[in-house]
Amino acid sequence: MKPLATNPRFAIVLAVFYTLSMVLAAKVTYLMIFSHEFLASEGRKRTTRMIETIPVRGTIFDRFSQPLAVSTPVSTLWVNPKQFDPTNQQAALLKEHLDINESLTKNLTLNTQNKSFAYLARRIDPQLANTIMELSIPGVYERQEYKRYYPQSSMLAQSIGFTNIDQNGIEGIELMYNHKLSGLPGIEEHTLNLHKRATREIVVHKPFTPGDNLHLTIDSTLQHYVEKALLKALMKNAAKSASAILIHAKTGEILALSTMPSFNPNARKSFNAELIRNRVFTDVYEPGSVIKPFSMAAVLTAKIIDKDAIIQIAPGFVKINGYTIRDVGRDSQLDLAGIIRRSSNVGMSKVAIPTGGAVISQLLTELGFGINTAIYFPGESVGTVPVNRVWSDIATASLSYGYSLSVNLAQLAQAYTVFANDGNLVPLSIIKGEAKPARNVISPEVANSVLSMMVQAVDGPGAGGKRAAIDGYTIAGKSGTSRKASSGGYQNNKYRAMFVGIAPANAPEFIMAIIVDEPTAGGYFGGAIAAPIFKEVLEDALRIRNIPSDERRSTRATPGRAGAPSPAMFTTPIHSQPPLRAHIPATG
Template sequence: MSIENGNHRPDKWRFRFVYGIAFILFAVVAGRLFYLTVIDKDFLQNQGEMRAVRTETIPATRGMILDRRGEPLAVSAPTWTLVANPKKLWNMDQNPQKGETPEQEINRLADVMGVGHSWLTNRFEANKTRSFMYLKRQISPHEADEIMAAHVIGVTKRKEYKRFYPAGEMAAQVVGFTSIDDKGQEGLELEYNSELKGSPGKRSYIKDLSGNAIRPIGQEVPARPGENIQLSIDMRLQYLAYRELKAAVTENRATSASAVILNVKTGEILAMVNQPSYNPNDRSTLDYDELRNRAVIDLFEPGSTMKPFTVSAALMSGQYNTESIINTSPGYLRVGRFTIRDDGNYGKINLEKLLEKSSNVGASKIAFSLPPDSIWNVDHSLGFGSPVGIGFPGEVSGILPTHARWRPAELATLSYGYGLSVSTLQLAQAYMTLANGGYRVPVTIFKQDAPPKGKQVIPRKVAKSVVKMLEGVVLHGSGKRAQVPGYQIAGKTGTVHVVGNDGYQYDEYNSIFAGIAPASDPRLVMVVMIHNPKGRNYYGGEVAAPVFSRVMRGALRTLNIPPDMPDGLREVKLDSKKIPFRVAQGN
């Protein structure tokens, strides 16, 4: 009996040991469950949601860019983008219904997409550990439905927006374009991207094991569309200017060109065109040199188009009036080691003839007779040497040199438009101020509801007299080809040697015309700049002035601006009274 009891004691010990271990394990598991379900509940819930809940972004519609009449220049159209889950495809078990392997699924997808089997297989293999891959972006609903009808595992579609530009190449450099991700890349699309892009929305839903949405959860946040932007551009004038500028570049075999039309009273840009251009809807063959908005980025020496401002400085000084005589004989002028020349010996001429004949000698003699900073002060007050400030990417300020001590050669070259550089828009701004009675208003690319506040920078009588003198340039001088039947036109031609890396290129020219219409009551200003025409003609009056005439003829009719010279051309009469200086120097 005692032996029997002794043999059973080890069995009881083992039983109690195993029971104790089991109890401890149970307590540990129970404690862990309590910790996870009560104490760390938020963590588990978050992990579960990460595996079962998905948040989808709702794309926002980008704002439209419109012309002044509400015509669209940039709109967003809905498209579909196909995406794939390579990880899901490669890790799937063999489909019992279709009996296909991942490779067979990929090949079937390649067939319906119209791409090579090996190319698509390599893409899936390179991304086999990822759960997201773009297949094809921004395609039509019909094409997306055809591909989705193949029912390839892991392939889904999502809605996106694609930018479309109805004006095409006519407004390409102004409007710019967006990337495939709908972000502004060039032009106003880039500069005003934050206003145009809007804010995407989001919605959350529970998914099943196959990734399909079961039901929505939470509150959907709707997408907020971007703001619309209305420009001052009038597409009717934009089309006219673009057509004629392109034809002139082709006819004269020019390298490039730009043109700008401004509303004299409001400072609005009604047209801004460039050559060469590109189609923003098809950028497959894009040359990056075509992206530049040359009207605000490219600089050139303005040449004789600056002489009206030299004459303005002369009248403002009180030393000259409209009948003052300048002796330009014998047609040239020695300044140090330089010789300034006219195209002929014009003898004794007044200021009107100086502009009509475009006398470099006459302009230089005016500069020598005035205080050294006089011409610079006028040029500076008109905006030369400073950005116009229309909020365009890459806008340049140009160069208006200043010197503590002016040398005679520097004064002379400044008086007839050399030694400084301007953009087409800057030159248009200066002529707009002249046409507006010397009252300078801000230039803008946006439609204005009311005339903006400006500043009187040239006395009104001076500006009016200079505009009348410029009528003579178009009636009798080098600007004859800028005439528009029924309208008085004022303007000035310019022909300038191109500046290269090694100085002036004496076989290359810039041809320029700056004009005002109608001269009796100015409404429009247009500047045409054609770079390096390689044809038989290269003078501004032969190359640029005809473009002004054709565009302005259409623009005046389009805007219903009545003729101011119905009975034919008339002679220009000038007031010979002296006009006192009324504007402070250095503004």
């Protein structure tokens, strides 16, 4: 037998082995040196994924940092249809956990083969998502998202609004400040394991920018009292709806804002879309007698009628241009204050006609009627103020007692600030720290004169707003009642009951405007239906904010009527408040 070294077969095998080794070495050298970037890129494609990170939406707080809207982390499962091919057992498990039909699972693969992305389940509990991912179904991936949650349930529902499934605001403040709350998405590179699940190896290419938080001027405690009173009135009077806005008289900050019935934004599948509207801003109507204080301000400003004039009211009606205007009361004559106290349409018409419709219309426009409030709430209706080249007597008369124009409740509350601030109109604000400067509209003398008349409209003899009176406090206000209009004229037995009040009148802190739509039990006059709501809310508001009564105010030095608000009034929460949601069921 020949030695191996001289065996030709061995030499051939050895030569082949060396040749193959050299080829392999050359190939490895080529791949490592010349194809390194390409191979690394292909490897990254198979083991890494670029994922857009969803920013946390900003939290909405009330003025005392009570959360009103928060974002909680949830998981979303998605698939790459080109990779998605679950077994029958895996499809059955998907149906069990996600309530996804097996046939739908197959259709997802068949109908989206040309796509690389399709949702499997959105915004589910992270533990449930973890259970699905542990099934190791090819082509199934997970990403973190956020779900909007409203801790106070139906409270402030029409004001806060809500977001869609992509966390974009579509109603209310969520829509109005969507650009601030949304934030900006980021980009992360995730390393995937054999089961295509992201490991902890993450490279942040672009960090997400969280949305800004919002601090509203809303006081949740006062909001609670407003909603409780509105819901009580809604049921007691069998009304269609009830709305109210409570503002700080000096700053225009909105402290409470409500429409009843409400809804729970956390359970939107079950509520009536009709309940979404924030009627304080979106609904306009003829205001009726609550407009009379402004008409009287125009009369006093024009100085055509003597301020001490006595107006003949008997026989309780007057004919103007073929139309008959009537009073509910049976007064023979009234002074100017009496016209407001008794809410006399006859008296208001007789002093308005010499003043002129153009003068009243101009003042109403300067007070903000017919234009957006300073809030610019989504869907706000601005209403109309008639502007005529030639004013007939009947057009002037009807405008003076609140017909032929349309307003919203927020405009009314804003306009009444002139009587609490020596004739200065204070714009509304709803974001804390963004109060806007006031501007003068009427003289202090006129403003204070009308304010005194409104005090008599609550406390004077035969006052229509006597049910708004609060023991120990001087209250100013004006009730109103208007018939609802339709395409064929005014409807029978359908009314709106209103009241706007200022408390306390001698050192204003609060202004509240209220409307009850279509009360059908217990009457329909504003003084009987809306005024008690004012009393119920303001009794609590004055108490919890420790506003001095007339007796207490007279025993210590305090600012004048137009002085600054109480120093600690809206900077410190009241810890003795009741639970925010106590006795306020969500409806719808």
